[in-house]
Amino acid sequence: MSRFNSISILVVLLAVTARGADERFDPKLKEFVEKFQGRGALPDNSKPLSPAETIQRFRLPAGIEAQVVAHEPVIRQPLNMNFDERGRLWVVEYLQYPFPAGVKIVKYDQYLRAIYDKVSPPPPRHFRGADQITILEDTNGDGTFDKSKVFLSGLNMARSVVVGRGGAWVLMPPYLLFYPDKNRDDVPDGDPEVHLSGFGLEDTHSGANSLRWGPDGWLYGAHGSTCTADVKGVKFLGQAIWRYHPATKEFEVFAEGGGNTYCVDFDAQGRLFSGSNYGDTRGVHYEQGGAYIKGWGKHGPLMNPHSYGWFEHMAHNGFKPRFAQSIIIYEGGAIPAVEGQVVAAMSLVNRVQTSRLYADTSTFRTEDTDPLIQTDDRWFRPVDTKAGPDGAIYFADWYDSRLSHLDPRDTWHKESGRIYRLQSKGAKAARPFDLAKLSTDELTSHLNTPNKWFRQEAQRLLADRHDPVAVPALKALLKHETGQLALEALWAINGSGGFDDALASETLTHANPFVRYWTIRLLGDSRRLSPKLQPRLMELARSEANVEVRTQLAASCKRWPAAIALPLVRELCLRTEDAADKHQPLLLWWAIESKAASNRATILNLFKEPAFWNTPIVARHLVTRLGQRYTAERTEENFNAAAMLLALAPSPEHVDRLIIGMDEGLRGDALQTVPATLKTRVSALWGSRPHTPALVSVALRLGHAPGAVAAAQHIADPKTAAADRTKLLSIVAERREAAALPLLLELLRTEKSEPRRAELLNALQRFDDPRVARTLLELHAEFGIKLRADAQAILASRSGWARLLLETVEKGEMKKEQVGVASLLAIQSLRDPQCDTLLKKHWGRLTRSSAEKEAQIVKTRQILAGGKGETKAGRELFTLLCSNCHMLNGQGAKLAPDLTGYERDNLDFILPAIVDPSLAIREEYIGFEITMRDKQTLTGLLVEQSPQSVTLLIAGQRTTLPRTEIQKLQASAISIMPEGLTEALNDQQLRDLFAYLQAGAKK
Template sequence: MIRVSTLLLCVSCLCANALAQQLDTPHAINTQAAGEHPPSASEAADRIEVPTGFGVTLFAGEPDVHQPIAMEIDDRGRLWVAECYTYEGSEYDLNKRDRILIFDDTDGDGRFDRRKIFWDQGQRLTGLTLGFGGVWITSAPNLLFLPDRDHDDRPDGPPQVMLEGFSVLARHNMVNGLRWGPDGWLYGRHGITDTSHVGTPETPLGKRTPLNCSIWRFHPQRHVFQVVTHGTTNPWGLDYDDHGQWFFTNNVINHLWHVIPGAHYERMHGADFNPHLYGLIEPTADHFHWDTAGGVGDSDNKNRKQYDGRHDDHGGGHSHCGGMIYLGDNWPAEYRGRMLMCNTHGRRVNVDRLVRRGNSYAGEHEADFLIANNPWFRGVELKYGPDGGVFLTDWSDLGECHDRDGVHRTSGRIYKITYGESQPQRPDLSQSSDTELVHCQLHRNDWFVRHARRRLQERHVAGEDLSQAADALRAIVADHPDVTRRLRAMWALYSIDAAGADWLVGQLNDPSEHVRSWAVRLLVDRGHPGAETAARLAEQSEHEGSGLVRLALASALQQLDLADRWPIAHQLSQFAADANDRVQPLMIWYGIEPAITSDPERALRLALATKIPLLREYVARRLGSSIDHQSLIVEALIDQASTSDVEHASDYLSGLAAALKGRNRVAPPANWQVATRVWATMNDATVTELTRELSVVFGDGRAVDELLAIAKDTAVGPSARRDALSVVLESRPKGLSPTLLKLKSDRVVGALAIKGLARYEEPQIGKQLLSYYHNAKHEHRPAIISTLASRASYAALLLAAVEAGTIDRRDISAAVAGNIAGHGDQALTEKLAELWGAVQTSPKEKLELIESYRARLTPTHLAEADLAAGRRVFAKVCGTCHKMFGEGKSVGPDLTGSNRDNLSYLLENIIDPSRIVPAALRQSAVLLSDGRVISGCITRQDEHTVTIQTIDDVQRVSREDVERIRPLTQSLMPDGILQPLTETQVRDLFAFLQSNTAPPDRK
């Protein structure tokens, strides 16, 4: 019989435990709709499918963990987890605090049995790692260090600010992720939404480093901050392979990129900080996970296979997180070196095989590793531990990074994935001797290698004598038969400052391309290595047979003094085998571009000698952009082009034409006419076309007449006719409107001629376009509407026609309505609202509209849709900016891999596109001196031209024609695109957007 006192004691303990759990749980409120909740954590783990032989355990789940956004494994094998309740930074979110938890699995059964809170005062906590006596966290606007030098799992004091200036406006594209590199630097990531200006607290604002979508690094000892790469969208996943080659995973435009220091990658939108790059590096993956693909970075789909409607079979959607290159020792050998990543919309883990291709790498798709079978699965990060098993965090929510359907803050899971019978490991590398840490560099599991290397670096920073360890590491570099082990020892030596310049120069003679590549990288790692090292690198460049090492040499250029770059660049430019490489020509260009205008003679000599055509073209382009203040060097360029063969002349002229595109009334170089006579004798169509185009820029009326004759000639090919008219229009000659009016009905150039009429304000233009409208070809009608909207006087005629019923209000798109409103004419805006509707609605009205459509677009209603009709609506309404199933334009993201099966996602992004607007996608109204208004995103500005991406076109205007640029808050995707559509059209459009089969009528 139980005694009453014992029973009371048990009840008292249970109450105390319940109270402790309640106090331990943050006051996180679920804003998901009532009744919407994920399956239990244990059920979610049971649903996961992995290959035969693997097992999945629930390591931790709610209520023990919520919102797990990042994790790290300490030197004892314990799991540290960052819980983020303030992710998007809303007013509600920032009333909360983020936390760091520590989980320990003492019995090795794949489930935690000890848990403690390390810190609970975080904000925007998106990444963490451990080292140097504390915890490093990304917490916008800062990189913070939480000291715990006595390792008692309690901070020794308040956080220390190591870096500041990371944007708090970046929302879901904020700074994130931390990982120690093999070189001893701390690496992190940043998204595209906003630009940060970062430096140490001592760095003046004017000297801080700007960055947006990028990989960056910080040195824990020297407190130096650097941007490693620029470009892509939102990197969220970063790891390196057995040879120290970094790769990161990314969202939307492509999922995989090889990290090349100094690289500038393709971007989802916006322009690079440097307007003179001219070309950006394509992605590493040769496929998409939502389509069958056949060409690396092939944004125009010209080499991709036809979409077959099975995107789920190909690997899910276009959002990826948590890149991990498996280098553990538990999984089968075929997984070693594979890149694994979480696919948000695919609710799975994808696998890419990393293979050498050219001077860089390619990612080839392999079978998916994990299928969650759970719509709530949101994998964020993957990491292998000391036993070789892999931890996988699951944010667990229906939405994604910027949804408005609510957040399920009280859920979150961490799974552990092992193969067969894993052997529990209870290491404590903090207690290992120097000799043991050196021996760890030979371990099969790279977890030991990385942690041991950092421990050696920490001891070096603490002033300990590591001379014996250094000798042992040098012996591994010299004698070990496995190059991966030699590289590990090399990196460890560098981390403890035991790999001097002379020793590294000696490694340039190593038989392994990987050792030579790293010798180059480490020689320039601290920047400005000096003329002697630069000379040795130039010598290496002359005979280097490895493309990987040549890529490292090209990357190293940006770390050298400008004068020291030329000999290396000259040698690298002699490798004809690199002419068509995906990355090498651009990396050489990025290295020499800053030196072009300061030493144009050297630039011309390189252009004359190079075997890489891109370098010749880009040198000409960069020199041509300085024609107003360096006319003599442009004359020297033209002399060189006129004494070259056809191929070289074409490259020079292509560069010069690109430099002057969008300009007019430029004074011709003194030797221009003489050179044109020489090029005429070449009888080459490309040279002739480029010569004529440049002659127009230089004010040659005869060239204008010749181009107009080509544009009018129906016997000439369509592309040549359109190109000819485009060149003429960019020169903005006077008195062209009669010719354009005559061409308005031309099948090939009619639409272009109609758009060109926007440059002229003459009463007969608006009247003739309106009278032609009903007889106009289908593709000419949008051009007429666009031109009539470009000027206030024409817009008044357009609205009068709508009011009279001669033009259907549905023919006015949301973008056109926005352009009319952009004139700032109150009478026009009021008439537009009366006839078409309001261009902008309040947030409350948008929410009401979303709910209204959600109620109407039921599964039953969508099942009645006509997909073929929906496809046509898409082409008209969405296809001017977006691709789907390989059709449409690439102004905005490809929608095929987006979260299209989620109606709420579609409604929110279509009805309220400006809710979260990246700076690069905010529109501006460009008011021109001739009375036109061009609304769009400014993608590039230099001293001569402004380039504007409109909803359906790219326009370049001369700066001298720009009267004012008025920034707007709206996204390039306009409000109200559903407004002109009928209920049936809306139904058909959404059914098509949600379809998972190949589009109808495709041959």
């Protein structure tokens, strides 16, 4: 959602800023706050519409109607909502946002996350804030919430509420609180119980959110990207789905990654889905134990540094602009047009979108159908979505014109908020009811209703009761039913305490694949397995026809001990049909990796069987990763295991795959010692097989002297494959092999291919040698626009090189207009006195004021209005200037936002983004600045981290930097897209570029 997802590195800073800044900030920060100029989509002069007018602006599909069921002043700033067993709607009003009460910001960390002077204690001693939880009730069944009651007030950054287990669960970071209310009079029985502590509050638009009961009886929640967490010793850097078991007190990260995660929903089969702040997707399908794509720079690596891969968002076809932050899988039975579809609230674009789900191997892809809500009311901000007991869809609307966090003033419209119901035309409102008053048998009957809400609420109430008397009847249902009711019965049996090994023995062979799936899931959650059940699971591993059952079996293997898990993994690896699955190969890798250190011998025994090596999953997905795993964690035992794998490899092809993995594992910090077993094995390979680039790289890393000569030969050989050449240039640069420098410089002079020259520049920048700078200046005139910019960026990375660049201007050998603004700003940041003198003499003030940037926008408008551009010429300019980072119409790179779905025809949007690219930086494209111990400063996109290294993407080229050589790493508030990018273009070129950018833009 727009206000709960980052749009810039400064979001973190500004999201905690509000009125009363003099009370909220340490005095040292006041000046910054007072001088900061607001950016982005700030409040405008538009006025809020009345609730009735807002509804009138909705454009809805035929057969669908919308109603306002609650609005201000009863409800203001609604953030999260959930129904209870009486059909009442519990709403969190996030009125304290954006400042936590009672604390002061004292500083920011390197990513500009707020650090406070203290932590608010839990209630009742907490610092009282303005948040509250309100219960809305329709007392007469006319479809309008005519009664409201405040259940709790004075809360401080409350994010979510859900009812269950005899009270209300409130997520109020850093705490998960339980307010008992056994008599259900909507008055807490006393002070809350603190069940969890440690959810971060560094950024109040992110963090822990969206409580939801799972079908397994765990309480699930999402966690946004910008806040950290340290809960019960489990530390993670945001972007996760977590869960907590109220009875066992167990807390865990269920799955990690997926963007600025917001919302939790379960479909009829118990699959978990959540929204995201990424574009061109409808969210994430979360597998248990899965690792998903993250914003690697700002939000750090995955929790397990040996994950060696991750899952992506669901692939999507349809409306591309960001973002679907709150989604449900609608299965309410009352709106046939959207049954089984994703319903996505997209607050950034004032839209609600529906999308069909299609199987995509073991996961899903989505395709858009018609929008459910479109409106020109830019105040419409749907932030939460829920299906109701009446089968309708409910939306919480924050209702505000402001989107941007890039303003320290609290100018949010605190007095507004609406809740809407979307339903089939003419649908009747639900009459008042109370499921808690039903007998257990009556509750069980609701497990067979078509509306998923009633089934889920009945499940929750049965788990609340935890009544063993319910189990026999439920077992009978499970035995005789094969459809959805059988699965519901299994869940209810588990919630009632009746799931055991005897039952599992039967349900592992049940006709319903999701009964089998959930039997495995529940067995895995226990982290134990009866010896009697292992043969049944082995048979499933060999013969199970349903791919999702197989993926859950792989996921559970990560949780079971090696003696149980590894034989199952072996059988699953033999399933050739899963080699191309989007999830299964990595799930199997993660299961093996979880035993890699504790059970090396058992794992190596698997590889003593040549046939095992040759299975597609092992050959394509596991061998390379295992080679990487046993060289990345640098212990003698691991190196010996790597040597053993080389000895066991049954073919040269398998050796090659191992070597490639070992090369990855050895990246980064130089080895201090190498066990003789591994060194001897690599030396033997050197003497007995072709010197492939991967083998050369490993030999270099292990200190094998002939490796440097072989690397130089491969680099110089024009027949060397491009990917191999890139790899060898990377290792030579990483190790700064002095013997290779003359060759690299000579190749730069003689090479005609611009991409190859770019690779050579990327490698040369790591050599702290004046010959590099002199050669770049010598070749400067013959470089094209892009290479010239790359060369200048390299020269600007070291003080000595920067002086040489500026001195060429001083001597009249280069015109000052030839030096790009980005390079000049980089030189200025070096704070070198000689450079500063030359900068002041020839360029004066480098940074442009807001007025100057606005003048540039006006000038560009006038140029564009003065003539017509040619799209063909514009495409060539786009390829030259933009395509190394941006994609447009399927062409280009993904190092910056894909421009295809943006408002390219809207100059009010696109001109500020080009003239002032630092105005709003999406968090996944934040640049990072690294200062090396040799005083070089490098800036790029952080694309990978490991315990040994950090990898930046600089000018489209990957640069791996050993952590031991890094002095400082920090996020940059300046976009990696340089200012002044179009200033070198003449008027016609500018028109051509914009003609191409705007061609085919969606209206």
